Amino acid sequence: MSFTITLVLLLIQRVCSDSPIIETPWGRIRGMPADDGDYNMFLGIPYARVDPDNPFGAAKPVPKFTGIFEANNGTTICPQREEDSNEIRGTLDCLVLHIYVPEIAKNKLPVLVFIHGGFHDFGEGGPETYGPKYLVRHGIIVVSINYRLGPYGFMCLDIPEVSGNQGFKDQTMALRWIRENIELFGGDSNKITLYGQSSGAVSVEFHLLSENEKLYNQAIVQSGGTYVSKTTKSTNNTLPLLLASDLGFKTYDVHKALAYLKGIEVERVIESATKFKIQSSACIEKKFNGVEGFLYVDPITIKTLPKTKNLPLLVGITNAERLLIVFKRLTKNPLGYDPFRDLESYVPQHKMSQAYDIVRRFYIGDAPISTEVLQELIDFDSDFKYAYPSEQSVIRFLKSGAKLYHFMFSYSGGRNQLKVRDNITIGGAAHSDDVGYIFKTKRLRGKGSDVDFLVLDRMTKMWANFVKYGNPTPEITELLPIAWPVATTQQLNYLNIDQELSLGMRPFHNRFAFWDLFYLHYVNSARVFNNINLILLFVLGVLHCIV
Template sequence: MANFLAGIFILLCLVNRYLSAEIPSVTTALGTITGATKRVVFQKKPYDVDRYLGIPYAKPPTGELRFKRPEPYGPFPGAYSATNFGLSCPQHLFLPVMAEEQTSEDCLFLNIYVPRQEPDQPSGHAIMFFIHGGGFTMGSGKIYDGGVLSSVGNVIVVTINYRLGLLGFLDIDNVKSSGNFGLFDQRLALQWVNENIGAFGGDKDRVTIFGESAGSISVSLQMMFPQNEGLFRSGISESGALTLPGLFLENNIEAAKYFAENMSCSVEDMDEVFSCLQSATPESIIKVVADAVASGGMAASVKVGSSPTIDGEFIKTNPADLYRKAVTGESEEINFFRTRKLMNGVNGKEGAMFLMMLGSDNLDELEITREQMNTQQIPGATAVVYGQRTVPEVVKQLLIAEYTDWENPDDPKKLREQVVRLFGDIYFNVPAIEMSRIHSNASNVDSYLYNFVPVLDKRLLPTPNWVNMSNHGDELGPVFGYNFDFEALLNISDYTPPEWELEMSERMMAYWTNFAKTGDPNKPVSDAVSSVVWPKYDITSQSYIKFDRKDSFGQYLFARETDFWKNTLSAVFDATEVPTTITSLYGSKDEQTCEKDGTCG
């Protein structure tokens, strides 16, 4: 009888272990949350990871809560089943992976991936909190499955949704809608993690926020908001920095009027515009975006663009002025930024993403003429950087000279490469170096810089064969251990990346998760990183790591380009105070005279 009872007891223990493995559960101050365990494989090694998906962190921002800051969801009425992703926020579906997805305003969810391993410290697992990109207009947390990164790196990974486009950033410059709701969504999700991640085995004092593109800009904005003290200790910015020109406006009233007008509402009074947008269905708002893009391509999307604005609270001054402010005076935002640890980087040919906007059906055969370079691309660049300011002809000539291959100045194939370089420098390279210089120009700062350059077997964005380095977004595959739905994303099935990419992915995941654990990408030492030490970045040595088939180190990444844009061009621009007539073999044939006040005729 005793043996029988002992057998029953052992059987019950085994069943309990089996059930607990299949149905993970945690008890938080908000109630019980149940998830599910999934097996993932990386480099032929299996891992079990507990997934808690679609957890609401805020009340649905619908009805009277639309165009308002998020409110905490509060306690769950009963045990919450977190086994399915929540719906994504309303958006025009550019990406193939989103093409069949339903969206809803009730979209403020987060997802948590917990490794089935002992944490690296008794205080619990380090946390990596990911903010997705998509130009503040598209994307969701579900696209980025954190299971492999969590398991291989032995950290907790959190991904989130936040409000996008007009619904996330409407700013009509008054109390009815002051903008930046998407940023406050991100912050509320961080507060939720701070208050509840301990129940999942996480260490709330070791939170690293990381993001790509618009998510990277979001990381920088959160790192510049002093009220975030205590919510995270470090940030990783992948391909996106605050000093990107032309991104931040005082408000987006003109975009609001465009939406209202295209929904047959009055635009004479902003109260009427707000009432129109407040009562509109999300479908009708997204239709305006879809119609604008359909009629005028990506260029027309500027009319309906809604991104973070200078609201006087979350963003007090134009981030484009940060570099100057960091040099000339004190700033509470910059001081807080420097108390956080930073990993920052860009890819080899970020500007290649803009080739999609040139209207060519065959990017492999794309060619740019000298006339197109001088009359379209260079003026387009100056419009981005200088806005409505009149650009002196001498500045245009300097730009033409800088972005010319002088061995083959009129070669259409060389010129297309210069276009990639031009827009890569403007939107990514120079802003990234500015951010690292701002951050590292202080004592006792942990700052790291990388350049991701390899040509991957499968690109994330449409990229012509002649682009000989990585395009925008290409690092996401290695960072997440290639744990993507390749069939949905790239229309390929049964895909396995080449071995050298998987080895590089293992190294990068080690660096990323080491940084989350210790604040140093080199520690703890592992087989993946033991032979390579990533040096700190400072304004003197300007050292960085280059990720490729074999990693290496360099100095002065984009230092020349940064000096050209921030010092040379600025000095020439400011010095051009007298009337002048300029001609150039490769410049515009039209002569232009600039008056002392800067106007040109």
């Protein structure tokens, strides 16, 4: 027994002696060595705290630590209904970030700050979901953050106490913390890349167009953006009244409703918001004296983004973003599924019948909706929901003077994380499948062939090169045998990431030309579209395709 106790004490001493301690303005922070690579982890560092008297409003600064803060908890999540388990859990003490630092650092290292996806309703930035192993080995610091989700992060009211966009404001506070403190961890505060995937990419683009200061030096926008459907909404003072009523308190006074809701368990609030399918997205705020805002104008009406002038950007999509959704809905309900009906959200009612017929014929002709036209249905839903909106972001970035590298991820392998999760084997890369080739994630433990890891090695090397140099392929190597050219409005170069790397120009150009014409004619400028000359050039070709 005494030998066992001695051994345990020796192990504890070894861990403590290897654990790095960082002096910060808030006190000392002790990290821990990683068990899967030569890097140190600082997990769960609070960058702000939710105000218990106003959990739907602005966060507060963090008080100083008493003693050493043990940065060893990477499991904290904000209140949400989790995607995989469907379980409602989380805490409002969730405004934390995780920092991963290579042990070999001698000089200041460039920094990659990751914002997770999840429709702004679920997700977290912890190491089990976004493990940094494959990125930090390339000599960069990786930081991931949590931010409030659902009604706590995206309730938008016409009152200064809850003016809206709190999730984005949480992210802003995290970015300020990183800018001010990352050098204490060996990072370069003048070399920060902001990186988001899915709704995280939406977040990144909102930061690019917000009125807040620029807290980064370059950005990665992966499978998302402000043109993606339903990314903005109006303020709505009925929401707290609806939630309070559902949870047992009827009132027409928004302040009384908020006072009631702050005392309700977060799980019940999330359950109520989920039941009513409340949309978690950005809103156009009203200005209030003494209240820091985030977004005051409709982002679709902004033609150029001053923050992106000369800004290195890495922007792209997968080649079959909606593969999983279309496949599952079509196989579950083959007679009742009709993705073309989603056009109703954008087309005036008096034009809907004609628009429906034209779009449907363009993609599937006169064929019935069935598995026989599965690929065409995936193409339509992907184009409409992700690919074409993402391309509009690319064009706006280019018109704003960005130095932009454009990509499409097309590889289908053993680390396409959502296809692996759902045991779907049809070809193509679904939304979020590319994440498995950048991060170490619990979904993919033990998964991956030699070819899969070759694709992973290439992607992580290019992403890390971009973080370091603002160029994903600064030199030709055996691993990266292609020089990735920048895109321009005249020559929209892109890199296709498949089993082999290849270059192309203007992805899906025939289909996107169709959508240029469609929006010009049917949506009545509901979105801002660029390149009118391109539309005119393609009119005859598109009409030929329709016929």
